[in-house]
């Protein structure tokens with residue numbers, strides 16, 4: 622890519638913004654006036670950074686409706702202060718009603734974790750996915766088709782991240798004081814746009830193993 626193409630690509634983003642603003646104002650002249658007042662999103666989305674999985678677009682929601690956190694392979698890592706801050710703010714201040722962990726098939730992070738390639742710094746992040754593999758090794762080893770194994774690890778990883786979410790003190794505290802809060806696991810199929818609900822939703826700490834339960 623030469624420097625002309627580089628600036629064109631960059632300018633295209635700003636031009637795109639102006640086109641979007643015009644379209645929004647045409648739909649609703651008060652669009653930005655309303656949004657500028659505050660946000661009251663009922664949903665926290667924890668998704669993959671993959672550019673093909675934009676939270677608002679694939680759920681047909683608007684700005685203001687989904688509070689979003691994204692990282693490589695939609696992980697809920699209990700020492701990640703960035704994610705923990707997002708969860709804390711979303712539950713205690715925004716009082717979201719649903720937290721959704723959304724993975725997606727053909728996830729580069731999952732496929733990288735399935736390999737033995739050394740990528741650099743990210744190896745340490747992918748370690749968390751390798752741990753999920755180890756927890757479900759018998760099931761995953763039995764799948765001989767590499768794509769099938771990758772798809773299943775995507776699903777199992779989402780399920781483990783929902784469990785990780787249920788172990789956070791922010792989520793458990795919300796349940797303890799009877800705030801309505803459900804957590805869910807989804808997988809998005811980049812091949813057809815369809816979201817699959819993995820049906821691992823939780824709305825209290827009933828299924829949290831005792832060792833992870835907090836007495837508030």
Ligand code: CO
Pocket residue numbers: 669670671693694695725727728729730731
């Ligand atoms: Co991904």
